[in-house]
Amino acid sequence: MPAAQFAVFGHPISHSLSPQIHRAFAQQFGIELDYRAIDAAPADFAAAVQRFFAEDGRGANVTLPHKAAAFALADTRSEAATRAGSANVLTRMPDGRLAAHNTDGAGMVRDLTERHDMDLRGHTALLLGAGGAAHGVAWNLLDAGVATLTIVNRSAEAADVLADAIGDPARAHTRYWEDLASIGSYDLIVNATSAGVLGAALQLPLSLVGARALCYDLSYGAAAGSFLTWARTAGARSAFDGLGMLVETAADAFELWHGQRPDTEPVYQSLRQPAA
Numbered sequence: 001m002p003a004a005q006f007a008v009f010g011h012p013i014s015h016s017l018s019p020q021i022h023r024a025f026a027q028q029f030g031i032e033l034d035y036r037a038i039d040a041a042p043a044d045f046a047a048a049v050q051r052f053f054a055e056d057g058r059g060a061n062v063t064l065p066h067k068a069a070a071f072a073l074a075d076t077r078s079e080a081a082t083r084a085g086s087a088n089v090l091t092r093m094p095d096g097r098l099a100a101h102n103t104d105g106a107g108m109v110r111d112l113t114e115r116h117d118m119d120l121r122g123h124t125a126l127l128l129g130a131g132g133a134a135h136g137v138a139w140n141l142l143d144a145g146v147a148t149l150t151i152v153n154r155s156a157e158a159a160d161v162l163a164d165a166i167g168d169p170a171r172a173h174t175r176y177w178e179d180l181a182s183i184g185s186y187d188l189i190v191n192a193t194s195a196g197v198l199g200a201a202l203q204l205p206l207s208l209v210g211a212r213a214l215c216y217d218l219s220y221g222a223a224a225g226s227f228l229t230w231a232r233t234a235g236a237r238s239a240f241d242g243l244g245m246l247v248e249t250a251a252d253a254f255e256l257w258h259g260q261r262p263d264t265e266p267v268y269q270s271l272r273q274p275a276a
């Protein structure tokens with residue numbers, strides 16, 4: 001029997017760790033897996049996805065810049081995907097239709113609360129960015145018990161759109177990026193901008209970091225370096241990058257597809273090792 005077919009779609013995609021992560025998970029259960037990285041330009045994404053699933057594809061991860069398109073082309077959508085308006089997982093159902101799901105927020109919160117043992121309840125949270133990833137994590141931060149969620153984005157309109165979608169003005173509201181130096185300090189600061197992956201360093205005031213604050217960058221590796229350095233300089237209690245989130249979101253997709261929960265810790269640790 002041929003190995004079950006899975007893939008990650010993105011543009012670019014050569015840097016993706018998803019094939020390595022899913023193969024490592026599959027090994028834990030002795031599952032034969034064909035997992036590919038498929039580079040599809042935005043104009044070709046829908047056709048590439050249709051072709052993949054028509055040719056026996058069973059599941060796909062979706063990354064930048066296709067998450068909104070993946071959400072749009074699915075036949076059914078989970079609650080997490082619907083509230084984020086984007087999908088990072090597509091699954092072919094037995095009747096051939098495509099189901100969209102978003103595991104970003106659950107993966108991030110599990111990384112923080114389980115791997116890093118952080119209790120987010122009662123924290124005042126600052127969310128930097130209002131793109132796809134910020135939409136993916138905002139509701140989960142609220143579900144995890146943060147007291148308030150202040151959303152600040154370079155373009156104010158996008159922050160307003162996210163706050164309006166959440167629709168809980170007592171807890172989730174926006175401030176202007178220009179006012180970051182005067183809005184006080186926070187217990188939790190989440191960098192959900194793509195500045196790091198684009199090679200830009202955010203110019204953030206040290207005053208944002210409250211006593212014993214927790215800082216988290218959704219990006220990882222070199223892209224997270226500038227934010228994590230800023231956080232430590234400002235005296236943050238802890239500063240983490242998003243590598244653990246990546247592994248946790250992959251584990252959720254793996255469980256959706258294979259019905260088995262992988263052990264994420266050895267995979268996370270092996271990715272943390274510097275290349276020999």
Ligand code: NDP
Nearest residue numbers: 129130131132133154155193194195200218219242245246
């Ligand atoms: P989007 O393109 O949807 O959004 C980008 C966001 O970054 C926007 O809010 C944009 O603001 C902001 N931004 C970009 N450059 C700057 C800058 N120089 N200064 C201030 N703000 C800036 O990207 P995503 O939301 O999908 O991804 C964001 C990050 O999250 C990426 O680094 C991605 O790799 C990471 N990520 C990590 C995951 C993981 O598993 N660890 C999962 C998902 C994402 P504006 O609206 O003004 O343009």
